[in-house]
Amino acid sequence: MNETILKATTLKKEIASQTTEPIQEFLSKLKEKMQQVFHLRGDINQYAQQRGLPPFVLREIMDTNPLSIGIPVEYGGRGAVMRENLALLETASYESLALSLTFGINSALFLQPVAKYASHEAKAPVFKRFLENKTMGGLMITEPDYGSDALNMQTLFTEDEDHYNLSGKKHWAGLTGWAEFWLLTARQQTAKGDLQRDIDFFICDVTQPGQSIKVEEFYDNLGLYQIPYGRNHIDVSIPKTHKLTPHSTGVKMMLDLLHRSRMQFPGMGMGFIHRMLDEGLNHCKQRLVGGKSLFNYDQVQERLSKLQASFTVCSAMCANSAKNAGLDKDLTGIGIEANAVKSVITDLMQQAAQSVTQLVGAKAYRNSHVAGRGIVDSRPFQIFEGSNDILYAQISEGILKQMKRLKESNLFDFMKSNPLTSRSADQLKELFNFKLDFQLPQRKLVELGQIMGRVISMDMVHKLGDEGFHKDLIDGGIEMLHQEILQLMGSFHRNSQIQVIDNYQENSSWLRYTI
Missing domain, CATH: 2.40.110.10 (Butyryl-CoA Dehydrogenase, subunit A, domain 2)
Incomplete structure (x- = not known):
């Protein structure tokens, strides 16, 4: 009996020390544990080709109590601080996108809503099990x-x-x-x-x-x-x-929950894009082609610069979410911002994996390579918690609704007065100074949402630059987004609408026309 009490007391002291130590020290222990289980005691590239994780891997990682970050202080956790949660997701996703998503599911989709909306009678035993038994929730x-x-x-x-x-x-x-x-x-x-x-x-x-x-x-x-x-x-x-x-209502509670979750996608994207950038840089500096480093080729520089720009955009999103997506905020009404963050960052994650796979070549086209594996691991991020096509359309619908309410038809004038886009509006005036048709077909709603998602992202990058972030990186991030906006605008203003031909089999066999 005394031994049981001693173990329980020791465990409580360990948890208490973890919840008070600086976040960087806390995350350093997680990094050390991931290094041990993924690289020293095992091989993450082999784990990635199997279903599930070896039991010792998850046990060792959970021993660092990473999910204490999502639990309020009064229940023994680190306080459910948004910046810490984003940093946890970033740390994990540099090594494993699946591990980071596991943490994200537990924190954003279970612990945070329980902390905000559950009764004390329900919270106390749940959080106790998470801290002491390393359990999980979804x-x-x-x-x-x-x-x-x-x-x-x-x-x-x-x-x-x-x-x-x-x-x-x-x-x-x-x-x-x-x-x-x-x-x-x-x-x-x-x-x-x-x-x-x-x-x-x-x-x-x-x-x-x-x-x-x-x-x-x-x-x-x-x-x-x-x-x-x-x-x-x-x-x-x-x-x-x-x-x-x-x-208020259950639907609004769900919106608050989902919007907060979408605002945390940059945490998972941050470590993943950082890893893709490091992998791309290291490979291109070491690989010799035609007697010179791959790094010195112009097309390679184009790909690497976009990876670096994606790193910057994601950094800006993380800083924005850390400030604006805490549990003390009601996120019910931020659908435009949350949808923009989720859809743009997941597009950038997929682009990053595709780009590094292209740079590395055949070696990356394997499950055991982090870039090739990253293509299929990052792809569902564009689908779950709202397919990006749907979210982009919802961004446009939300903007059109606001413009109608304001009786404003000029897109630039609307952007200039909107807090999500005002910082970037002036430099984009030439592109957006036109009257917007409020009766857009669905495909144009998606295209406009893609455009506005990147304008909103550009605003975040500008604001991060205002705080003193590396100026050259800020300039690169803004330039990449500007290029994407230009390309998307070209498609948006083109009025052709290709339709599906139902009886396409008629007169459509090329072989008949080769006699």
Whole structure:
């Protein structure tokens, strides 16, 4: 008994020391542990070709208590400080995008919403398990028949005296079968059998009676092999104490949660793009082609400079999120900004992996190479938590709505007065000084969203430059974004609309025309 008490006391002292040490020291311990398990005791390039992670790898990494960053101080954590969470994601993604996403799922999609919206009665035991037992948690929103159409989810709940009873199906939840805790989303069933419009969130503990979640299938996901995904059957009974309490409506709570999560994508992108940049620079400096270093070729310089510019843009996004996306902020209404951050940074992540693979050549076209693997690992980031095509269209819809409300049709004048774009508006006046058609087809909404996402990103880069960030890097980041805006503008102003030919098989065999 005394030995048990001693171990518990020692553990509490270790946790307390971890929560008070400077963040750089805290992250240094994580870096050391990743170096040991990924490079000294094992080979990360071999792990990346297998499903899951060897148990000792996750155990050793979790021993550093990385998820304490997402837990409030009053519950023994480091305080759920946004800058620290972004730094954690950056540190992990330099070595493993899958590990960083694992941390992101736990923090942005479980710990942060629980910290903000759960009752003390629910929070205390959950956070205790995270700190002492190194458990994990995730979020289930997506359903097999209602992917991006979350508001029409069919998972339902009814209530009795002490419990909420949930039933339905969820899929593509990261950490399927691993996590002990889940935030489950559902709509209340009325007496008539209909489902209410609003959405509620419930904390499910799969270790408790009546709360087990059945995994019906594990998916053979392309990339991110270390993270299990699958289809889940929900038939659980949740104590009434474990329902999240929205500040207004459940839909607004979901928006606050998702927008905050999207604002944290740059943390995962930061370490990944940094790694791609280092890999590209090191390879090109060492590789000799035609008697000179690959680094000295002009096209190579073009690719490397864009990688460096992406590094700068991501740095600006991280600084912006650190200041503006904390748990004390209500992010319900920042859809334009959050969608821009998520979509632009994930595009840049994919471009970075593609570019380094091109620079390295055949050697990178393997699962065991960080760049080639990075192509498939970064690709789903453009899809989950909102497909980028949808998010870009939503950016445009949000901007058009604001312009209509202001009775402003000139895009430059709107940008000049909008806090998300005012810093960059003047240098882009020549491109944006025109009246915008409010009746845009969907494909033009996507193109305009791509453009405005990069203008919003440019504003963030300017603001980081104002703070004293490396001027040459700032100039490179602004120039790259300017080039992309120019290219996208050319497409936006072109009015041709290619349509699908339904009976394309008719007169379309080239072989007939070679006789």
